[in-house]
Amino acid sequence: MPYVITEPCIGVKDASCVEVCPVDCIYTDDEAPMYYIHPDECIDCGACEPECPVSAIYPEDSVPEQWQHYIQINADYFKDK
Template sequence: MTYVITQPCIDVKDGACVDVCPVDCIEGEAEDRQLYIDPQRCVDCDLCATVCPVDAIFREEELPPEWEHFTAVNADYFATCEAGERS
């Protein structure tokens, strides 16, 4: 499984999660409103969730129902990168 960044990250983007990620799977451009976890690179280590100051990061299988769509939001971000739609 993977971890997913959800609603509380929007317009916060603290970045502590980026600093602790051992596989550099958390990204986001300056113009993005939140950070994103690449589900293909995430190794399910839990470090990002433990340092998030706004409790925005959840294991995919433990997402609150109202934020389940963020699984697709995170995956879609990286799909557009692979398709060349992002620089």
Template structure:
């Protein structure tokens, strides 16, 4: 399973999650609206969730209904299909 960054990150991009991630699976640029988690690199450690100031990060199977499109958004950022996840 992977974690997913959702709508509350848009425009915030605090970056604390990047520092907390032990496998460097969170990325974004100054030009992107938010940060993204690489679903193939995430090790499901949850280190990012406790440091997110806007509670934007959820386990993939717990993403609120209104934000499920962000599962694909995170995968697409890394050129991956959300269906490619073998977990």
């Protein structure tokens, strides 16, 4: 998973990242508290990272320690989809 959305997105759901994604790999739904990046669709372009107003998006290998569990949370969102 090249990029991961973390805790600062919860409750914000600003769509700036979605608007700049060239492959439309950022998803949410009415019940989800945040956006999620599809691990198989992301092309690792990084366009979303600087657009996030709450600095919630990180390359997988740079996710801060306190938010490492969001790597799995993002992956799990797509398991049944």
